Amino acid sequence: MVEPLRVGLAGLGTVGIAVLRLLERRRADLEARCGRPIVVSAVSARSRGKDRGVDLSDVTWYDDPADLAHDNSIDVFVEVIGGEDGPARRAVEAAIARGLPVVTANKALLARHGNALARAAEAHDTGIGIGFEAAVAGGIPIVRTLREALPGNAISRVYGILNGTCNYILTRMEREGLDFATCLAEAQRLGYAEADPTFDIEGYDTAHKLALLTGLAFGTEVDADAILIEGISAITPEDIAAADELGYRIKLLGVASRAGDGIEQRVHPTMVPKSSAIARIDGVLNAVAVDSDALGEIVLVGPGAGGEATASSVIADLMDVATGRHIPTFGRPASAMQPYSAARIARHAGGYYLRLLIEDRPGALATIARHMADHGISLESIVQRRRAPRADAPGAAVPSVVQPIVLITYETTEEAVRAAIGAIAAESVVAGPPKMIRIEKLA
Structure with missing residues (x-):
């Protein structure tokens, strides 16, 4: 008889329970695909007495997820607790130290400690990586798309x-x-x-x-x-x-x-x-x-979220473990990852939406246009409307003292836009800080 893949599951919230239910519902098909059963044999959660709507009578229970990670009977450690530090980090580090494969839905943990965890995992002779399909965009298989x-x-x-x-x-x-x-x-x-x-x-x-x-x-x-x-x-x-x-x-x-x-x-x-x-x-x-x-x-x-969507991604990673597929955490060995070099955001080029409230008087628009020109910014469109009459004067025909104006720029730099709106904000023609929203160039 083929030995099952024995899963240690840390976390019995929405995602953890969905993993249990999905493994049970898809048990026969998963076994056919993997060549072996996938079973949860041990769990960890804070409350043993809570009714979670699933049968946990046959599993080993741990109050501390780090103790679960040290259980010699499990073949893979699944972490769906959350949090960049605390119990989740301690438990994942303990599992990696033992050479266990790890599957996690914890984006915060990997965003903060992913480099070190990947190096530690891949340092073992087995070259195990960390499965984290569930950590990004829920059920969308973007991790394996980029990685494989x-x-x-x-x-x-x-x-x-x-x-x-x-x-x-x-x-x-x-x-x-x-x-x-x-x-x-x-x-x-x-x-x-x-x-x-x-x-x-x-x-x-x-x-x-x-x-x-x-x-x-x-x-x-x-x-x-x-x-x-x-x-x-x-x-x-x-x-x-x-x-x-x-x-x-x-x-x-x-x-x-x-x-x-x-x-x-x-x-x-x-x-x-x-x-x-x-x-x-x-x-x-x-x-x-x-x-x-x-x-x-x-x-x-x-x-991008929800129990079943996230559980679907967890199980995809468990299938890799069950079939013996070892893939580096980020698609290439951790030792081959290049140091991150940040581009200067000031050099970002694109179009911009700007909304300002300007004084309703002659020359205000010309002042704004002059500052734009001084910073080399060309305008694709200008939209100006009169405000509705004041709420405290029903039926009044007198316009508000300030008018909203919307500017759309042609491609320019972040540095130029910020300098221009800084100069405009210093003028007496505007009321309040300008609003800026970037425009992304898409197909």
Whole structure:
């Protein structure tokens, strides 16, 4: 009889329980594909008495995941606890020290410690890597696509919608004309956003995932601290409406691309053409696009979170372990990963959306145009409207004292735009700081 692959599962939350259920539901097919059964023989979680809706009577239980990692009866350690340090890190390090294969859904852990963990794992005679398909974009198989399917391609850019919470909020704002706070509250009510949503809405979740994609795509060491990060909390219905009128939609994108002086990593609200594939991704879906020389652009779309989607990716990595496939964590030996060299964001070139409130008086627009010209910025379009009458004067015909103006620039540099809006902000013709949103050039 063929020996089963015995799994030690750390974490029995939504994802852990989904892994157990999916392994049971797909048991016969997985055995046929792998040539051996895959069974969970030991688990770790904080509460033994909680009813999780699955039968755990035949498994060995550990309160501490590090103790689970030291269990000599398991063949592979699966970590779905979360957190960049604490129990998750200690347990993964313990499993690697034993030479166990590790599968994890923990993007934060790998974004912070992935380089060291990969080196430690691959130092063993077996040359084991760390499976982390579930750590990026949930059920979308982007890790194995970059790691295994595209070695014949030179990748120039990888980008995508990597956080379903943000995509849901921006979709609702656009479709229903709602403000950010209202959409965030609804996302929290539906369980798409945490009680403290900062990690999602301010871009940190996306940045962790982007750091891993960068390592896979460009063969550089993971460096989450080198990423420019801007969240979506400052996006207004006025920005959404202006983007729509100008032929764009606003998405929170993570973008990594080759530049002349290194690799550029950015997470920020982005205006994308309505005609682009990425613009059509709505709700909680994720999408990742890869630009390469041989294939051009490919786009993968699917659920970026949720128990079954994430469990599907965990099981894909377990199949690799069950069949004896050992693949370096980031697609090449950890010792061959190049030091990360960050491109200067000031040199980033692209179009920009600028929204300003200007004093409704002669010469104001000319002042703005002069500062743009002084910094070598050409304008593709200028949209100016009068505000509606003041709310405290129903039916009044007197316009507001300030007027919104939207500028779309031709391709220019980040450095030039920031210098220009700094000069404009210092003028008495504007009320409040200018709003800037980058425009991503897409096919």
